[in-house]
Amino acid sequence: MEKIEHTTVRTNGINMHIASIGTGPVVLFLHGFPELWYSWRHQLLSLSSLGYRCIAPDLRGFGDTDAPPSPASYSALHIVGDLIGLLDHLGIDQVFLVGHDWGAVIAWWFCLFRPDRVKALVNMSVAFSPRNPKRKPVDGFRALFGDDYYICRFQEPGEIEKEFAGFDAASIMKKFLTGRSPKPPCLPKELGLRAWKTPETLPPWLLEEDVNYFASKFSKTGFVGGLNYYRALNLTWELTGPWTGLQIKVPVKFIVGDLDITYHIPGMKEYIHNGGFKRDVPFLQEVVVIEDGAHFINQEKPHEISQHVYDFIHKF
Secondary structure (H helix, E strand, O other): OOOOEEEEEEEOOEEEEEEEEOOOOEEEEEOOOOOOHHHHHHHHHHHHOOOOEEEEEOOOOOOOOOOOOOHHHOOHHHHHHHHHHHHHHHOOOOEEEEEEOHHHHHHHHHHHHOHHHEEEEEEEOOOOOOOOOOOOHHHHHHHHHOOOEHHHHOOOOOHHHHHHOOOOHHHHHHHHHOOOOOOOOEOOOOOHHHHOOOOOOOOOOOOHHHHHHHHHHHHHHOOHHHHHHHHOHHHHHHHOHHHOOOOOOOOEEEEEEOOOHHHHOOOHHHHHHOOHHHHHOOOEEEEEEEOOOOOOHHHHOHHHHHHHHHHHHOOO
């Protein structure tokens, strides 16, 4: 880990922290919530040893990257703009993209906005979701899962932050990272985060030092930057009308755990396996469902994921 370099780059009006290691073709890793560049620690070491230059930023709002306070600064156009600015600053023309969770959502938008900058994409957990011109995304989640669904609970600025304030950052990280239930994550108002158990012992793939790294950063920044991604969901929907109906036109490999909450959204398995996904992502080459894999699959099964990424990108 000490070989990983840490630098700060000025891009798109913010200072962005990036972790990087290796030389060769560039792989850009995009993390999710509540995560950091550190979520990719295993893949950075693995793929850099195989001849790639691996770059993992703390995305806008996370870790050592600037976190503008307003949710209106977290649309997909802002986040992809940060990444294009980062590549321009580093003089990088094209990358292999690897995304997970929110990073996967951003990667899909990246491929819609700037396919010219992407050689191929390996995306995890969140399948492509074509823009529905008739319904805003948060309204869709509310209709499916009700007001207690976590994305709906995250909408009101300040409300969920108060609940988070009742727990230390390490406990919050443990609650998120160790969840293995494929059921929709709900936060009833009367229980809040107490509805999610804090594990007494950590799974073998997650060390106390890992939890402490995440916790040290979120203790400083709070969770507002990450929550703002959810609060900008409908704004992104409003701004991206021009891209309605556009297909993802880069080569794609998609990986999901069979216990991942995202895989159990009503209709998702049918969409992924029965032709809808391939219709919207015509260069989809592989779909991998990992047995006994939960949501934080890149950390839970690091060697398997690194191998899957390498097996796909080394063809290009």
